Amino acid sequence: MSTHDITVTINGAATSASVESRRSLADFLRHDVGLVGTHIGCEQGACGACTVLIGGRSVRSCIMFAVQADGAEIQTVESLAPGAEMHPLQEAFRRHQGLQCGFCTPGMLLRSLELINDNPNLTAEEAREGISSNMCRCTGYQYIVDAVLDAAAEMRAEEG
Amino acid sequence: MKSPPFEYHRAGSATEAAALLGELGFDARILAGGQSLIPLMNLRLAAPGFLVDITHAPDLAGIGANGAGLHVGAAARQRTVELHAETLAAAPVLADAISNAGQVPVRHQGTVVGSIAHADPSAEMPAAFKAQGGTVTAQGAGGTREISSEDFFEGYFTTALEEGELVTGVTVDAWPSGTGHGFLEFSVTKESWPIALAAVMVHVDAGTIDRASVVLGGVAEVPLRRPEAEAILVGSAPGAEVFAGAAEAAAAGIEPLSDSFGSGAYRKKLARVLTRRALTTAAERAGGAT
Numbered sequence: 507m508s509t510h511d512i513t514v515t516i517n518g519a520a521t522s523a524s525v526e527s528r529r530s531l532a533d534f535l536r537h538d539v540g541l542v543g544t545h546i547g548c549e550q551g552a553c554g555a556c557t558v559l560i561g562g563r564s565v566r567s568c569i570m571f572a573v574q575a576d577g578a579e580i581q582t583v584e585s586l587a588p589g590a591e592m593h594p595l596q597e598a599f600r601r602h603q604g605l606q607c608g609f610c611t612p613g614m615l616l617r618s619l620e621l622i623n624d625n626p627n628l629t630a631e632e633a634r635e636g637i638s639s640n641m642c643r644c645t646g647y648q649y650i651v652d653a654v655l656d657a658a659a660e661m662r663a664e665e666g
Numbered sequence: 667m668k669s670p671p672f673e674y675h676r677a678g679s680a681t682e683a684a685a686l687l688g689e690l691g692f693d694a695r696i697l698a699g700g701q702s703l704i705p706l707m708n709l710r711l712a713a714p715g716f717l718v719d720i721t722h723a724p725d726l727a728g729i730g731a732n733g734a735g736l737h738v739g740a741a742a743r744q745r746t747v748e749l750h751a752e753t754l755a756a757a758p759v760l761a762d763a764i765s766n767a768g769q770v771p772v773r774h775q776g777t778v779v780g781s782i783a784h785a786d787p788s789a790e791m792p793a794a795f796k797a798q799g800g801t802v803t804a805q806g807a808g809g810t811r812e813i814s815s816e817d818f819f820e821g822y823f824t825t826a827l828e829e830g831e832l833v834t835g836v837t838v839d840a841w842p843s844g845t846g847h848g849f850l851e852f853s854v855t856k857e858s859w860p861i862a863l864a865a866v867m868v869h870v871d872a873g874t875i876d877r878a879s880v881v882l883g884g885v886a887e888v889p890l891r892r893p894e895a896e897a898i899l900v901g902s903a904p905g906a907e908v909f910a911g912a913a914e915a916a917a918a919g920i921e922p923l924s925d926s927f928g929s930g931a932y933r934k935k936l937a938r939v940l941t942r943r944a945l946t947t948a949a950e951r952a953g954g955a956t
Contacts, residue, residue: 639772
């Protein structure tokens, strides 16, 4: 066992902490930083519930140690709606019933955000393929795909 | 579950990583992307006492091609290699293999060299690396040495690396123009582990195959070269009959294990069918078509 001082940027704020080497990034975010929007499902990298963005890229925070993230820029689901107003993606998920129990939703939202950032004009097929990295046992995925496409359209309109 | 405790070390260079491995001894493991290692630790199937993180070593991050081939450093992430223009030009079979491996978020973090050094005989990258051929560069306290892709894989999760050595990079050998590749795997869903896979390369000169490589994954304890299939291909004109014969030869004599995803007999059939289809694609690509 060893402990290490790390400094990371989480949702724009620089954060320093001392972590045990075996502390997963997901547990660090939930228990040490108090950002419990990041969910932990399988703890073996299969389900995607713990997805966060590092430097804008989706990663599984349950199979990454916090110490590995030293120096990284981390974005969690809490960054989407810092105030009272929901992000267009969150609105679209609500509108299309792209969630039911909500367990996969933080990971789905961040993976979807990455997909839209990479390609604002993504097709239904690309959205379906893109979110295949994340498991949802409620919706059957169709409503999530609908929500992602709708949110992409709205975000394009906002950009335009 | 959570990972068992371990001591974390960060190497700033390949030389420092080799020194740390030597100092820490047999219970030390290299940590690159961790996408195979950390799940194993969380499942308590692995419990190394020491991890040496190499992803902060700038000398291990490179990707680059020259006339001899494509070099991939041990810290280069799979997704970066997969989308790199030089990979697509110099080692498209590797790019195909990566795009079939895991999911994009896992590939953002995982490394190509890590997957090769992990040496899972069902995995995509070891098979593609062996199919195209190349060398592994290993570094230990005593210096560096090169290991051929033919000699690197010795058994299930077992390689020719000696204690105290790490892989600092791999070089995938260039093939001349007129080469085509095929990479095919079969899995229950696109995300799940391949039940069997075929990675093939053919070079066609004046209507005749003059060089061929056929490697199967998921059917043996290593990514398995099929010399009998290659012998049928070399000297023949590309065609359905030749490919069917080579595919028969590739599947003949293998004795894959059975598991809950498929019986040994099923894997054997998959090996034949995937080889035939991969060869057909490879020959089309070698002919200039895409």
